[in-house]
Amino acid sequence: MNKGLLVKNEGDFEATSEGLLLLDTHEQIIREHKAKKSVDSNDNIKYYFTDAESVEKEYKFKSTGDFVLDQNKGLAYEHSQNYTSAIEAYESAFKLSIKDPCGPPPNIFFREAIIYRKLKEYDKEVAIIELGIKYETSSSKTATARLRQRLPKARELLNKNK
Incomplete structure (x- = not known):
C-alpha cells in the first residue's frame, strides 16, 4: 500500500x-x-553552484581562474559561514575581473561589505564600498547605487565604534 x-x-x-x-x-x-546555468559552445549545460555543499570539503579557498566561478564560490562559502574564504574568493574574483572589458561586477563589493558588517569590521566595509564605487561604469550604475546607499550607515557605524 x-x-x-x-x-x-x-x-x-x-x-x-x-x-x-x-x-x-x-x-x-x-x-x-x-543552480545558475549557462550553455557552452558545444551545447553542454554548465552548472554554477552557490550552496554551502559545493565547498563543504574545501575549507580553504582556491581560485578557479574565472571571476564568475570565484564569485559563486564566495557566495557558497558565505552560505557555510566561512567568511575568511568567502572574502578571499571575492577578492580573487575582483582581481580576475579587472581584465574583463566590463570591469568588476558591483556584487563582489556588496557581498564583501555585508561580510565585513557581520564581522563588525566597519573600516574594511567602508573601504570596500568606496572601492566598488570607484569601479562604477555606465552599465553598473543601478547596482552601484546599492553601494552608495550602504555607505552612510557604514561610516556611521565606523565612527560610532572607533
Whole structure:
C-alpha cells in the first residue's frame, strides 16, 4: 500500500520513508535545478553552484581562474559561514575581473561589505564600498547605487565604534 510521500504530523508535513528515498535519489537533479546555468559552445549545460555543499570539503579557498566561478564560490562559502574564504574568493574574483572589458561586477563589493558588517569590521566595509564605487561604469550604475546607499550607515557605524 502506497502511503504517499508526505504525512501530516502535528500541523506540519514530514517526508515518509518513500519521500526521503525519492529526495536522496534525486538530490543532484534538485541541486542542478536550483543552480545558475549557462550553455557552452558545444551545447553542454554548465552548472554554477552557490550552496554551502559545493565547498563543504574545501575549507580553504582556491581560485578557479574565472571571476564568475570565484564569485559563486564566495557566495557558497558565505552560505557555510566561512567568511575568511568567502572574502578571499571575492577578492580573487575582483582581481580576475579587472581584465574583463566590463570591469568588476558591483556584487563582489556588496557581498564583501555585508561580510565585513557581520564581522563588525566597519573600516574594511567602508573601504570596500568606496572601492566598488570607484569601479562604477555606465552599465553598473543601478547596482552601484546599492553601494552608495550602504555607505552612510557604514561610516556611521565606523565612527560610532572607533
